[in-house]
Amino acid sequence: MWRAILSGTVLGTALFLIGGQITVGQQATAIKRTDLLKTALPEMEKDMSVWVADIPPNSSTGRHSHPTPRFVYVxxxxxxxxxxxxxxxxxxxxxxxxxxxxxxxxxxxASPTQPAKALGFQYANKGQPLQSNAP
Structure with missing residues (x-):
């Protein structure tokens, strides 16, 4: 009887540890943003930013906003x-x-298993932050 209890405890502990490792491995990683172009638009007195974002499975930006329009192409x-x-x-x-x-x-x-990639365009006043975190 003790052997059955000990075997069950060892098996349960092993499954718990393996499950914990699987969960850790599935956690979201950060979105990688690569700036492709930053240039002045003197006639508009603005700066233009063009970037590409590599979005791992389960990743998100978190709530935020932008002071100017942002255009995104998936x-x-x-x-x-x-x-x-x-x-x-x-x-x-x-x-x-x-x-x-x-x-x-x-x-x-949108996917828990496949990465996504998006191209973004945004203009802003010189020195103006491109986004702010939401309260």
Whole structure:
């Protein structure tokens, strides 16, 4: 009887530890943003930023907003754009959308297993931050 209890305890502990390792391995990693272009637009007195974001499975930006419009084109996979007070929208590779100034939103990968990639464009006043965290 003690052998059965000990075997069950060892097996249960092993499964718990393996499960913990699987969970840790599936946690989201950070979105990698690579700036492709930053240039002045003197005729508009603005700066233009162009970037690409590599979005691992289960990753998101967290709630934030932008002071100016941001335009996003999905290159690979699918993303979900969640604006406070509106239903979430999913955009797949080949689709684009605009993020309006002041809209508090979250941007995340639609897949728990596949990465996504998006191209973004945004202009702002010289020295103006491109985004701010939402309260």
């Amino acid at each position: 290159l690979e996979g699918a993303v979900i754009y969640e604006v406070d007070g509106k239903p979430p929208q999913t955009f797949k590779a080949g689709e684009a959308y605009a993020e309006m100034p002041g809209e508090v939103h979250n941007f995340r990968n």
